[in-house]
Amino acid sequence: MGPDATTTKARLLTAACDEFARVGFAGARVDRIATAAASNVRMIYAHFGSKSTLFDTCFAHMVAAMAEAVPPRGDDLPEWAAELVEYHDRDPRALRISMWAQLERPESTAEPLRVYAAKVATVRPDLTPTSLRPADVLIMVYAIAQSWHLSPDGLVQHAATTTAERACAARVAVARILGTPERPPT
Numbered sequence: 001m002g003p004d005a006t007t008t009k010a011r012l013l014t015a016a017c018d019e020f021a022r023v024g025f026a027g028a029r030v031d032r033i034a035t036a037a038a039s040n041v042r043m044i045y046a047h048f049g050s051k052s053t054l055f056d057t058c059f060a061h062m063v064a065a066m067a068e069a070v071p072p073r074g075d076d077l078p079e080w081a082a083e084l085v086e087y088h089d090r091d092p093r094a095l096r097i098s099m100w101a102q103l104e105r106p107e108s109t110a111e112p113l114r115v116y117a118a119k120v121a122t123v124r125p126d127l128t129p130t131s132l133r134p135a136d137v138l139i140m141v142y143a144i145a146q147s148w149h150l151s152p153d154g155l156v157q158h159a160a161t162t163t164a165e166r167a168c169a170a171r172v173a174v175a176r177i178l179g180t181p182e183r184p185p186t
Contacts, residue, residue, distance in 0.1 A: 009047045011037040016044075017058040021093035024100035025055045056108040059101050062094040074122030074134075077141050078174040078182075082167035084145030089163040095149055129179055140177060144170050 015036035019028045030051055034041045048054040070087045073080035088095050101109045116135075123134035148156055148166050160166040175182045 005047075008037070008039055008043055012039055012044055012047060012054075013058065013061060016054050017062055017093055017097065020055055020058050020100060021062075021096040025051070025104040028055070030054075052105070055101075055105060059097050059105075059108050062097050066094040072119050072122040072138070074124050075127065077123070077127070077137065077178060078171040078180065081141045081145045081170040081174040084142070085148070085167045085170045086163055088146060088149055089166065092149055095146055099150075127178060127180070129177070132177075137177070141174055144173050 012033065015033045016028070018036065019033050028051070030041050030044050033054075034044055037043075044051075044054060048057060066087060070080070070083045073083070098109065120135045120138055123138055125134055128134055128137045147170075148159065151159075160169045172182050
């Protein structure tokens with residue numbers, strides 16, 4: 001694949017991630033994706049084969065980008081929760097595509113068990129309450145970090161309004177779940 005083809009494929013992937021995050025798999029239109037990428041529909045099929053494959057590629061791309069930008073910090077889960085809040089506020093596409101995938105293409109969300117096992121392994125059991133499994137704690141951290149994007153807008157308007165306030169609230173909530181001392185934002 002030459003430089004032009006690589007550039008075209010990258011533009012298509014970016015446009016597709018934007019489209020899928022905005023309207024989901026069923027609502028997305030390949031003609032809009034092609035137009036946004038300054039390309040054509042034929043190139044989508046040439047590079048990705050199908051709309052389904054394009055969606056799955058976007059999902060994998062966005063989740064990988066999030067994991068790289070904010071890797072699990074099992075030794076400091078309150079701070080990791082705050083970092084996730086900040087990430088989702090900066091770029092909610094990974095979260096939005098993940099939600100659409102769970103609703104419309106659950107088969108695309110099935111990361112291998114080994115991937116989840118590696119994430120759970122980052123959680124230090126000695127830093128979590130004995131009554132909670134590390135996987136349960138990880139699920140709670142994700143839920144807390146995503147909660148402002150998943151809650152009704154009317155409720156969110158009464159909650160923490162800035163990213164810094166939401167990050168602080170997430171940090172405090174996770175510290176309380178873990179029974180660790182709360183500390184000021186870093």
